[in-house]
Amino acid sequence: MTNAAVDRMLTVTLRVSRFTPKPERPGRRRGGSPFGSRSKSPFGADAGAGRTNRARGKRWTQDYTLDVHASDSVLDCLxxxxxEQDPSLAFRYSCGHGMCGSDAVAINGTPTLLCTAKVRDWVRPDTPGFVGDDGFRPTGEPVDADAHALDLDALDPDTTLVIELAALPGFPTQRDLIADIDPMLDQIRKLEPYLKAAGELQVTDEGKINAFEYLQNPEQLARYELLSNCIACGVCEGSCPVYAGGDAFIGPAAMIAASRFINDSRDNATASRLTALMEPDGARACQSVRACSMHCPKGIDVGEELWQTIQKVDAARVSSEAE
Ligand code: SF4
Ligand code: FES
Structure with missing residues (x-):
């Protein structure tokens, strides 16, 4: 693609799956997965409570056509x-540059962040049925899902270009492009994603307090540093067909949060962290589909990390059974 194509003006239609929820009746609980049942999760006393079937409300698809630079982000378009067109359109963002993780949606059926997705990478010729009502691309049809392959230089100027947007799959939709990610955050919290270290008081040769440090060498840091970049965006969860089933799986983001501390040499709670992942919705629920690895905006090979952690959980189980 030439430099001119990279930043040329394009007329693009954003095809947005919209949703306005029905007003809640007094006393009704909110939130939860649209797929899950009202069952208690082993990871918490009330994890499944409030989960309902698909949220009720008005759903429709709305097209917005606008002239944009090919280098603009999809967030810029929204x-x-x-x-300029519709102040009622709802979406969530904060940092605008891939740091906060608040703006994960499905673009052309692929979970990703609005702020880092460039128009030039996601526009495609208008193809009916490219993305289903559930935000996923239908299977069975040989679809060229690689939007990067679109050659803007060779484009017929009369081609109608679209980008399809839907809320992040696998989560209940709160409104338009806003998914309720509370179930994921609850699951992450249950795995206690903070350092549990005894810490040793460091003293000088004279016995004076030097610093209160948790010492670690570069090799030890390297074992978890990438995992600590996770921004809890939910892209891996939105890609995971097991997580989309509701309470059956604690989810890749929570497991990455646990793995980050399991791999941290300063942490003293490895045994209890591994035990927590032995629950039925923990390591055993992962089916190693590895779709979670495909679009992590922080470059984490989520599936491989989960596999490494699952092996540690299995080893811990064997060892505890042998005792
Ligand atoms: S592992 Fe990657 S995709 Fe999953 S929540 Fe963290 S940053 Fe997002
Ligand atoms: S707005 Fe913060 S990651 Fe996109």
Whole structure:
């Protein structure tokens, strides 16, 4: 693609799956997966409570056509629509540059972040049925899902270009492009994602307090440093067909949070962290589909990390059974 193509002006239609929830009746609980049952999770007393079937409300698809630079982000497009066409369109973002993880959605059926997705990488010719109502691309049809393959230089100027947007799959939709990620955050919290270290008081040769440190060498840091970059965006969860089943699986993001501390040489709670992952919705629920690895915005090979952790959980189980 030439430099001119990279930043040329394009007329693009954003095809947005919209949703307005029905007003809640007093006393009704909110949140939860649209797929899960009201069952208690082994990871918490009330993890499944409040989970209902698909949220009720009005669903429709709305097209917004606008002129944009090919180098604009999809978030830029939505902000322009909100300013100039439809202030009622709901989406979530914060940092605008891939740091906060608040703006994960499905673009053309692929979970990813709005702010780092460039128009030039996601526009595609208008193809009916490219993305289903559930936000996923239908299977069975040989679809060229690699939007990067679109050659803007060779594009017929009359081609209608679209980008399809839906809320992050696998989570209940709160409104338009906003998914309720509370189930994921609850699951992460249950695995206690903070350092549990005894810490040793460091003293000088004279016995004076030097610093309160948790010492670690570069090799030890390297074992978990990448995992600590996880921004809990939920892209891996939105890609995971097992997580989309609801309470059956604690989910890749929670397991990455646990793995980050399991791999940290300063942490003293490895045994209890591994035990927590022995529950039925923990390591055993992962089916190693590895779709979670495909779009992590922080470059974490989520499936491989999960596999490494699953092996540690299995080893811990064998060892505890042998005792
Ligand atoms: S592992 Fe990657 S995709 Fe999953 S929540 Fe963390 S940053 Fe997002
Ligand atoms: S807005 Fe923060 S990651 Fe996209």
């Amino acid at each position: 902000l322009a629509i909100k300013r």
